[in-house]
Amino acid sequence: MSSFIHVGIPCGGSENATTGDIFSPNYPRNYNSRTNCQYVIYVPPTKRPSIRVTFQDFALEDAYDFLYYGAGDQPNLSEALGQLTGLNTPEDIMVEGSAMWFWLASDSSVTFRGFALTWDGSG
Numbered sequence: 541m542s543s544f545i546h547v548g549i550p551c552g553g554s555e556n557a558t559t560g561d562i563f564s565p566n567y568p569r570n571y572n573s574r575t576n577c578q579y580v581i582y583v584p585p586t587k588r589p590s591i592r593v594t595f596q597d598f599a600l601e602d603a604y605d606f607l608y609y610g611a612g613d614q615p616n617l618s619e620a621l622g623q624l625t626g627l628n629t630p631e632d633i634m635v636e637g638s639a640m641w642f643w644l645a646s647d648s649s650v651t652f653r654g655f656a657l658t659w660d661g662s663g
């Protein structure tokens with residue numbers, strides 16, 4: 541297991557839906573320090589499934605707290621497609637396949653609002 545992993549409040553989970561939202565813990569109040577949340581989303585399989593992720597809000601402590609994401613249903617930091625941090629709302633993400641994961645990890649101090657995102661697998 542990676543050193544990025546922190547012990548934190550229970551959070552995360554999985555959901556199977558064409559579209560949906562994910563909010564960081566406590567949102568729009570700040571997430572906690574030492575948050576460690578894994579989310580897995582599944583969309584109905586199609587001939588060429590893909591998932592588009594749009595961020596409505598994003599505020600993480602730059603370079604210390606991260607939202608990682610990747611394809612498939614096995615969160616694995618070494619296979620992340622990206623790691624998001626800072627105060628700028630990211631561009632939309634497109635992931636091929638019918639499942640993807642997010643992993644929110646914060647360090648031991650300084651927190652912000654976190655994130656609000658919507659996914660859409662209808663494409």
Ligand SMILES: [Ca+2]
Nearest residue numbers: 601647649650
């Ligand atoms: Ca922090």
